[in-house]
Amino acid sequence: MSRSGRLLGRGRVPRPKWVFLVVAMAMVASVLALNGLVNPKVGTDAERQAPHGPEERVPLSVVQGGSVVDATAGRLRSLGYPSKTVALTFDDGPDPQWTPQILDVLQRYEVPGTFFVLGSLGAQHPDLLREIVDSGSEIGIHTFTHPDLTTVSTDRLGRELSQTQLVIAGATNRVSYLVRPPYSSEVTALDNSQFDVVRELGDRGFVTAFTDIDSRDWERKGVDPIVAAATPANGAGGAILMHDAGGDRSETVAALDRLIPDLKAQGYTFTTVSKGVGLPPADQVASTSDRNLGLGLVTGVTVATWIVRAMELALLVLGLLVIVRLVLVLAVAVVHARRSRRARRAASRTEPVSEPVSVIIPAYNEKECIAATVRAVAASDHPVEIIVVDDGSTDGTADIVEALDIPGVRLIRQVNAGKPAALNAGIRAASHEIVVMLDGDTIFERDTVRLLAQPFADPTVGAVAGNAKVANRTKLVTRWQHIEYVIGFNLDRRMQDVFGCITTVPGAVGAFRRTALLDVGGVSDDTLAEDTDLTVAMGIGGWRIVFEERARAWTEAPSTFGQLWRQRYRWSYGTIQSLWKHRRAVAASGASGRYARRGLLNLGIFQVLLPLIAPLIDILLVYGLIFDDTVRTLVLWGAVLAIQTVAGIVAFRLEREKMAILWLLPLQQFAYRQLMYAVLIQSVATAVTGIRLGWQKLRRIGQFENVPTAERERALATGGALPVARDEEVAEQAH
Template sequence: MPQVPPETLTPFVFSDPAGKRWPRLRLILLIAGVLLFLGTVLFVQTLFVAPQMRVPFSLRQLKGQLKALQKENPAGQFSPTSLLWQKFGQARQAAKKLVVPTPAPPARPRKKSLNSEVRLAFYTNGDSYSYASLQQHAGQITHLCPEWMTVINGMGDLQIDADPRLPKLAASKGIALMPLLTNLVGDAWQPEAIENLAHGPQNRQERFINNVLAVLRNVKAAGVVVDWEQIDPAYKQDIAGLIDKFADALHYDDKELWLCVQPGQELDYIDFENLSDNVDRFVAMLFDETSDIDSPGPLGSRSWFEGWLHVLLEDSDTKRWIIALGSYGYDWTIGEKKAELITFPEAMSRANNAEVDGAEIKGPSYNPYFYFEDGDKEHAVWFLDVVTFLNELREVRDQKAGGFALYRLGSEDPAIWDALSVPRDFKIDKQTRQSLEVLEGTDTITDVGDGEIVTVDESRSDGRRNLAVDSEGYLTGKYVKFPEFPTLYHQGAGGEHQVAITFDDGPDPRWTPKILDILKAANVKAAFFLVGVNAERYPGLVRRIVNEGHEIGNHTYYHPNLALCWPEHVRLELNATQLLLETITGRATTLFRPPYAADTDPSQVSELAPLQIAQELNYLVVLESIDPQDWAKPGADIILQRVKQQRRDGSIILLHDAGGDRSQTVAALPRILDWLHTRGDTIVAVSTLLGTTRDALMPPLAERGQLMTRIVSNTGFRIYHATEEFLWAFMIVATALVVGRTLVVIWLASRFRRKAKADFAEPISVVIAAYNEGKVIAETLRALLTSDYKGEIEVIVVDDGSRDETASEVKQAARVDPRIRLLQQENRGKARALQRGLAAVHHAVVVFIDADTQCQRDTLPRLLGPFADERIGAVSGHAKVGNLRTFIARCQALEYTCGFNLDRRAYNRWNCITVVPGAISAIRKDAIDQAGGLSLQTLAEDTDLTLSLHKHQQRIVYVPDAIAWTEAPESVRTLARQRFRWAYGTLQCLWKHRDMVFNWNYRALGWFSLPSIWFFQIILVAVTPMVDLFLLASLPFGAWREVMPFVITFLAMDVILATLACILEHEPIVRAWRILPMRLIYRPMLSYCIWKAILRAVKGAWVSWGKLERTASVPVRA
């Protein structure tokens, strides 16, 4: 209905005749809004402006610490093993002279050796660069040897570490898979395991062989490569016997056995004479001339390599020998016990960072090297590159060996792959020379230094080396410029017996206090890397950590995977957490650890980005090398065992004090502390590892400095925390109430029983209020008057000042059928039109129908049947949407089915129906009079009247078979206008009848129906925007994992109710799924309508009825 002139208004619910309420409230809201806006701007500014922190200069300037040393290799500096090949050759010749000729044993079945060159590549599990190199160069190798199997004890038990990606990749590229079988456990060789196995009973050996065969069959391997080292020569015959049995079993299974041969004293345990007939290939490991525990020297000098090559191949079937060539390096810290194994790119990176002025590859060793200083420590680096590789490969091919092996994928000089076709005389074509001489600064990440505290340098640039051939025909080279790679600079290794313990993800009120108690009892200080959201919830625990002398670090606010985040997101995570920790503790922290250990061992430049951002914000990135993965809850024993196994890898232990059940961590911690003390380790703080102080890493904030920032951030975080806690609590309560209400509605609706059809044929009056209904009124009247109802029908149409042909249509129908009466009035609104119609009725039962509603022939008989029971005061019919032309209309059809009508089915049993709809309903006239008639105080006159009927103890029932078809809005705009009017009218009715809520006099109505409207239709819908914003804001921060269960529960309840409604209404169940896209439209629209209604209510403004333009699109139904 259209707007009614204000002077004719009756005082309505929320009206403010004096007009003073809104100006006063508006002033208050304006002041509060301005303050809130300014506070929000200041708070957000503090989040995006990085806190001013200073890291000690010595901890930031790592790159400049490397200085080149011009140091020549002393003459004759070769490994003591350099001449062992000569001794071995002499001993071999002497042994042959003593051998008495005997008939040769029958030849054993063995796979035939291929005539083509074997190109074997060693592969390291867990090395992303090894896999990347394999993917790139798989087409250039014939065999692949991954480190997969280890004999761990004398019983022959195996430790399997397989890479599941390799079998498929090898098969697709036609590569023969040859897994490596070693006796290397961790960093230590276990000769006793092989010796005891070889000397043990036959059934033990058979079990071992069968276990290996099972692994090989599972991955469709072509055979196995055996690398057993440090074996006592006294077991020579036992080892030969075991290998013979092993080879026989492999050959029977059509697989090969290759045996690694280490030059030097390792050869003493290999019985070449007995094994030569059964081992398919020998793999000579001709590298590591100078091992990591020797003094610095060449890794494969010319004389050493060629000497061993000639001795091993002498008087042998050379095609059965595969020669392994190295491509890696060692970095010796002069004065320390062991060198660091490095890759070719890492050697280049260290030379570049130290600004080494060239390095030559020339005789006599033909191995490149350089020296540099790192602070006060002198370093020597020897490495093998494409020049050494080509010199060695030429010799291998000259000796007609069966092929070569590359040790290893991922550490090699990339130019090797372009050098495989270089001719023997080293006459290199221009294109190949370019690829060999230009050293491309790729995205390969290199490491410099020791320790788990890192800084990042993402710089990269190309280098160059010049190649030449010397007078002896060997390839030589000189590095003119070293390439630059992205580099991680490491520090904080500490002393040999210093170790730090760190905890991630806290604080947690259940586990952190227990861990703090354990540390306090042991007088140990640790570092806690705190998640901002947890610190915000438990600030007292944060203060306790700091007050007890521990260090704290930044672990982001919401614990996202930073490698997947935008740079601004990373900064926001770090700044918000830093600001919060400063607010709680009065200290800053320069320590940061990325979540998920995602960037602990980065292999892609994109993974360096978060570390680079943290470094720009003046953080020190603290990684870890001892990770027992306690988060996976493997058990306290396993946690301790993993710490023991990994202790040699570094000096920082990673544990967790939050993020789940940490009882196993709490149980393991005292045992870890005891074991470390027993081992002779001292547990120190991270600052001690860095050689600085706790205050340097966690500087106290100045008392007067940035006072306003601290006040703003403190207040902002308190408000944010309170808001977040409210939203979490609201979601939990709302979810519980939604689930509870759903279960109740399902139970009640499923118990709804249609009553037996009763005969009722008393005279009735039908009242219709009409305004501009000319398109539909005639069909509405036709449907009414052709009803099967047997009693007398009086139809009163009240024309509320229509400006179309409504009145003429009614007059024309009245001339045909005298049961129709037309009353006309000036436009005064629907409620006044209905009042006038009620005043004119002559019968005891009044039927209300909207002017656009079409009844079926059986609608009135079914609707009026319950009045046979004198206790029934009102009956609700079943309104359905008839115009299903648009998606919006179809959504409303589902809403009518699963919302309005399903609720009425459920509420019918408890007599708590809240709305007898004006679209199709019937009420006794005396019940209306007793309830005070139709009120003009609200826009929802049907809801108002229904609640008034309940106050007078009228029984209201629902008849689902009394179906009437109504026309619904077909666009979002018209739907929003209608729902605003409904929302405002409902709010008026709820306020007017608020005394009924939680009132025992009204039972289910007061304790279930009306509270449901207040919560689910008003409060929940009003708070929805805040929840939605919270959900959207949580998506980039990773909190969506916690929010999604609530969202899924809400949607699941919607789908369940919609499915039940469709079943009860005998409609296709597939329509129930329309509830999901429907929510995307309804949620924001209904929230807008509710807030608009609340605002109008607060203002005390009058709201007009509004008019839905009719389309006459409801099909005519008989």
């Protein structure tokens, strides 16, 4: 490449879809982070509280003074309450259940309270902050996420205060200068670190409000102990500590309903913290900038909360559907296996289908594999006519077929027109009623053709799906595909067979009744998933489609993530096209409608819709590890993985596959599955935008390591050699 070309490549503008994807991911991450920030674990072991330290730097005037410490403007003074004067204070709220009940009690007895609120909860319930202010009570700051302020940096301390202040401003158009640090109690318990926090708060213009009387309602020992602990001794005044959040506060509400009249009867006056110690009202009018920023924060939190709740609900629905479907698939797969055994025993007592079969092999630049593919079919234990349709290959594929000189093999050359055109050419040239189709990179076992032919003894059968196997299980990506083929594709096909709604006869191994093919107009090029399109058309046309799991074909799977992306992108896009093309059949009556409602709805829900929202599993897994209960999150994820493992064991037993490879299943959840999500999302985006995707041809490299030895030997019967695997890139060509 020239220097100018390299520079041009470096300066390339990113594609809009990638810009959109990055922006969308950033938005989702921001929403989750914001929601996690405003959902602190108050009152749990997740909190970090510093142990009590030395006290020698705490002034005696503070230790022996009042519970309100004003360190603003470079001064230091302690303020206390007069005798028989109390301020009811409430920490850790607001809470949508308990705060309104406490406000009702205060309103009933016409007394104010001082609520030290958490910004994180206030952002979720701004209406409760407004109720507090409108009721005549006072608001103070209890930080945003309830950390021990002695354990955080000064920058974090500033954010805890400013964010809470913005929430209060956005909800009430007020700000407050009162702060109660989490985990604080009386001034007599101050240590050096806590006093440093008091100084820092004063430097930032905040007055620190400690407590005088602890109701100990957090112990939840009953109403009587709370009332007794909250009653001042000997007529003293002070701030009474209670809580309006952080758990069940029914005892607090009941105790408050007794405490207020009891203290009033003793001659006590109820006030707010600021008024009780002779300070100006704590709630001041917020500036315009604080008000606007606060509104933005509150709105953002509200939106984030609803989005996360919707995501959690969607995940719950997704999880239930996936589990129910998985259990159903497993149960039906076992039923299918038993039914197949009974059907084979019954078939053994009848005349087998022995008429010759036409085998069509569409080929486009298949020089690495075509010889082995043709030889394997020619070695079948069933009479076959082999028709190779070379679709304008430029690599000598047709010459290789001619050079094989195998009896019964016919070669048709045509100008490049695409796979559907090649298949249709083969169908027109076919001499027999049963037509088998396979890709030019596939190895049939000796009995595959015979097994595919047997179900056609039933005149209602229009197509038979075979069992595609991954031959090149030498790399991690191909081993993951092997697991997917066994657990996903074949389990699904067993269930669809039982319910009579198979939607895909795989291009690698399938058989058709020629009459049925002509009945639906042959293979259409309307979609990129011509096998799905054809199968659905036949099902809607009233033909029965069955699955023969013993008819195995070994195919070369994409060996790099880039190749896999291109293949699955075409598959996903083609599936969506097929769904859209045949959508009206869902409303049809009779057998066509029944097939469409079972097959197309299953295809749309479980192969398009649910996979689109399936990334929520991984997104909320990460969210749970960071912001939620880590152990619970891991247990739930482990349970899902265990269910998938059970499904894998059942599927591998039904397929008689070695289970050792299943150790890769957990790892598959962290890379392969995400790639499939991305492929589907891109396919849906492409379909929605109306872009027509061209054929994407994978350059085959001839890896057939896992083909059974006997089949390999038959494929090499003429003395040729299977190609050695090479690392080559995907050739993206219009086909």
